[in-house]
Amino acid sequence: MTIEVRGLTRRYGDVVAVDDLSFDVLPGTVTGFLGPNGAGKSTTMRMVLGLDRPTAGSARVNGRAFAELRAPLREVGALLDPGAVHPGRTGRAHLRVAARTNGIPTARVDEVLAQVGLERAARRRIKGYSLGMKQRLGIAGALLGDPGVLLFDEPINGLDLDGVRWIRGLLRSLADEGRTVLVSSHLMSEVQQTADRVVVIGRGRLIADTTTGELMRGLGARVVRVRTPEADALLEALRGHRVARAGVDELHVSESSSAEVGALAHAAGVPLHHLSELEQSLEEAYLALTGDAVEFAGHG
Numbered sequence: 001m002t003i004e005v006r007g008l009t010r011r012y013g014d015v016v017a018v019d020d021l022s023f024d025v026l027p028g029t030v031t032g033f034l035g036p037n038g039a040g041k042s043t044t045m046r047m048v049l050g051l052d053r054p055t056a057g058s059a060r061v062n063g064r065a066f067a068e069l070r071a072p073l074r075e076v077g078a079l080l081d082p083g084a085v086h087p088g089r090t091g092r093a094h095l096r097v098a099a100r101t102n103g104i105p106t107a108r109v110d111e112v113l114a115q116v117g118l119e120r121a122a123r124r125r126i127k128g129y130s131l132g133m134k135q136r137l138g139i140a141g142a143l144l145g146d147p148g149v150l151l152f153d154e155p156i157n158g159l160d161l162d163g164v165r166w167i168r169g170l171l172r173s174l175a176d177e178g179r180t181v182l183v184s185s186h187l188m189s190e191v192q193q194t195a196d197r198v199v200v201i202g203r204g205r206l207i208a209d210t211t212t213g214e215l216m217r218g219l220g221a222r223v224v225r226v227r228t229p230e231a232d233a234l235l236e237a238l239r240g241h242r243v244a245r246a247g248v249d250e251l252h253v254s255e256s257s258s259a260e261v262g263a264l265a266h267a268a269g270v271p272l273h274h275l276s277e278l279e280q281s282l283e284e285a286y287l288a289l290t291g292d293a294v295e296f297a298g299h300g
């Protein structure tokens with residue numbers, strides 16, 4: 001039960017939505033799929049689900065292209081666009097149609113309705129559903145075929161706190177049952193709370209593919225802020241370190257400590273006017289990581 005993405009590329013005219021992307025999603029884990037708006041997350045998921053055609057490369061589920069899966073809904077379930085349902089149908093009727101067309105026993109419909117907590121609304125028309133209820137119905141649809149691979153595109157969008165907690169618990173339990181779970185979000189904080197692994201993309205390209213812990217350690221690294229009237233001399237003394245020039249008299253040193261920077265400055269006879277450690281918040285660090293990849297940055 002895996003998702004394998006290899007050299008996946010999708011162009012729309014001049015826009016490269018997904019750019020030579022490769023990663024694996026493994027069973028028993030929740031993998032967060034993280035990137036700013038327009039990064040290419042939905043396009044990637046659509047290609048995994050056979051809803052869009054790669055310009056190059058491949059996306060495989062359990063070793064096969066989606067079109068080659070014999071019983072697709074039993075192998076992979078997805079929540080993509082919860083609004084894309086017939087509003088005049090009841091939730092139950094909607095799922096029964098999906099079950100029938102996919103050779104899934106209709107008894108399964110009531111099971112998944114119970115699993116997502118929609119039993120009481122099952123006989124009401126979808127047009128009367130709240131966003132959260134539509135989201136739950138979409139998830140029920142994803143679970144219908146009891147698939148080993150699940151994709152959720154921004155599942156917490158528009159949910160209240162209870163709904164968010166419920167989704168987190170559901171993702172966890174699906175992974176604990178040994179399933180392969182890929183969940184997209186544009187929020188670092190969300191992925192931090194739910195995912196074991198993270199695939200970060202920006203402008204369609206892979207930025208990071210690692211465990212959540214590693215990503216947080218890397219991103220949360222302290223930066224030493226130092227000010228000196230002799231910045232060039234200090235730069236020289238810090239050779240071999242990762243240093244960014246933040247102004248005429250200010251340097252930011254990564255992967256170091258104020259003790260180390262202070263000692264190096266002292267040894268080189270460089271006077272310091274300021275020395276401190278900046279603790280980056282995870283959200284800031286994530287923005288720094290994907291900053292160059294943001295398609296439309298807000299100003300002011």
Ligand SMILES: Nc1ncnc2c1ncn2[C@@H]1O[C@H](COP(=O)(O)OP(=O)(O)OP(=O)(O)O)[C@@H](O)[C@H]1O
Binds near residue numbers: 012038
């Ligand atoms: N059918 C399409 N035709 C033209 N361009 C498209 C199409 N689908 C997506 N794009 C473009 O591809 C890029 C990636 O879009 P995509 O929706 O995959 O990003 P995303 O990471 O899911 O973002 P969001 O969080 O906003 O949904 C964007 O520049 C988008 O405008």
